[in-house]
Amino acid sequence: MKKIGLIGYGWLGSRISTVISKNYKIYTTTTSPGKLQEIISKGIHAELAVFGKGQEEFTDPWSVVPDLDVIIITVPFSEKRSSHQELQDKFSKLFSFIGKFEKQIFFMSSTSVYPDDPGIFTEEMLRPEDVFVENHIKKGFPRVNILRLGGLMGDERLLKNFKVSDLSGVVNHIHFKDIAEVILKMIEKNVHGKVYNVVAPFHPSKREVIAAQNKQLIDKVHDNNKQRIISSEKLISELDYTFIYADPKKFHL
Structure with a gap:
């Protein structure tokens, strides 16, 4: 079994x-000591690893890396929430943690x-x-796959549960x-x-999505020619991928 x-x-x-x-066998990290035992109880190998600002000391390089077949990095690196220097420091810690991985x-x-x-x-x-x-x-891992994710949705994360502005605007969401x-x-x-x-290939308006989640029917009210749309055509074509949740109006089903 791959790791x-x-x-x-x-x-x-x-x-x-x-x-x-x-x-696949999962090895993971968490920044929360309180979550560590909860994750381990699920049969997942877990360790503490903190990459953020203000961490003077840092864990040793991840000992499991040589045995891994794949690494997936979901730790957020947001330019809106951190300065470039803070992000550089965070990357430095991440690279030290992973080490050489080809x-x-x-x-x-x-x-x-x-x-x-x-x-x-488009990409x-x-x-x-x-x-x-x-x-x-890419400087650390030249062959990295970069996934530009739309707005994260699924489970309790439904548009109707958020404070939403510009209801006529279309969504670029992904389950x-x-x-x-x-x-x-x-x-x-x-x-x-x-x-x-x-990103899900359909782009209904926020109003349509919220109405669907509230089990209401409304007419289509937007013009895609005047909207910001993120295309997933490259992914669909190159991977021959069929979305499970192609339409954000059905994310709650």
Whole structure:
């Protein structure tokens, strides 16, 4: 059985683990001492690893790395929440923790790297070298797969549970199960060095999504030509991938 290292057992990491643990042995990390025993009780090998600001001391390099077949990094690296210096320090800790790893590796980026303007955005419109965070992960791991994730949804994360503005705007969302299945597909195909937008291919308005989640019927009220749409066509074509949750109006079903 292949061994997967999952760095970051937060909201997304824990759900990816639930999906992929059926076929792979999971080794993971958490920043919370309180969560450690809870994770271990699920039969998952877990260790503490903190990469954030203010951590004077840091854990030794991850001892399991030489035995891993795949590493998935879900630890967030947000330019909106951290300065470039803080992010550089965080990457330095991450690189020291992983060490040399030349097998398959995944990094969770975000569609927020694209301009907040109307239009259809594809991967070719923005190189990783021109994105601060993506450029840094590629310096450490040149063959890394970068997944630009849409708004994370699934389970209790439903649009109706958020304070929402601009209800006429369309969504660029993704269900966590599709993220996990895309990763599994890429592992199966032994894909390296790719950048993919991981976003559900349908883009209803926020009003439509909330109405569906509240079991209400409304007419379609937006014009996609005037909206910001993140395209997942490259992923669909190259991986021959069929989304489990293609329509965000059905994420709650």
